[in-house]
Every structure is written in structure tokens, then in C-alpha cells.
Amino acid sequence: MPFLDTDGKYFMFQMKMSEGGRVVIPVEIRQALDLKEGDAVLWELHDGEARITTRAQRVRRAQALVRKHVPAGHSLADELIAERRAEAAHG
Numbered sequence: 001m002p003f004l005d006t007d008g009k010y011f012m013f014q015m016k017m018s019e020g021g022r023v024v025i026p027v028e029i030r031q032a033l034d035l036k037e038g039d040a041v042l043w044e045l046h047d048g049e050a051r052i053t054t055r056a057q058r059v060r061r062a063q064a065l066v067r068k069h070v071p072a073g074h075s076l077a078d079e080l081i082a083e084r085r086a087e088a089a090h091g
Contacts, residue, residue: 025052029052033057041054042054
């Protein structure tokens with residue numbers, strides 16, 4: 001049964017651990033993370049708390065972080081390729 005925070009954005013679920021440390025991920029979390037059977041999940045342990053994410057979520061978070069420092073429309077990949085070509089030409 002989930003516990004809803006007052007702002008309506010934070011959920012906490014209570015689950016029981018079964019034999020071998022198995023825990024079933026609640027359907028609400030699986031749906032929110034778009035998890036399907038067989039999908040890989042990433043666990044992060046920080047300050048005694050565990051957080052579950054997906055690789056796609058981590059990539060989106062990294063992309064958002066980079067976008068804070070790189071203007072829209074600017075390609076770091078194109079910039080790197082141009083630098084390498086210039087180095088090779090002067091090589």
C-alpha cells in the first residue's frame with residue numbers, strides 16, 4: 001500500500017523481503033518507470049537509502065546536466081570531430 005506525500009508527487013511503498021533478498025517492485029513503480037519483465041534496473045545506495053532507476057533515466061539525467069552548460073543546437077560530438085580533424089591535419 002503506497003503512502004502519498006502532501007504534494008502528491010512523492011510515494012513511499014512498504015514491501016516485505018522474501019527468501020534470498022527478493023522484493024517485488026510494486027506495479028505503480030513499474031508503470032512509472034515503464035519497466036517490463038526482463039528489464040535491467042540500477043540500484044544506487046546513498047546515505048543508507050536505496051534508489052532504483054533505469055539506464056534510460058540515468059542517460060536523460062546526464063543529458064539534462066550537460067544541456068545546462070551547452071547551448072541548444074551546439075553539438076559536442078561535432079566539436080570533438082572537428083578538433084580531431086584539425087589535429088590530424090596539423091599532425
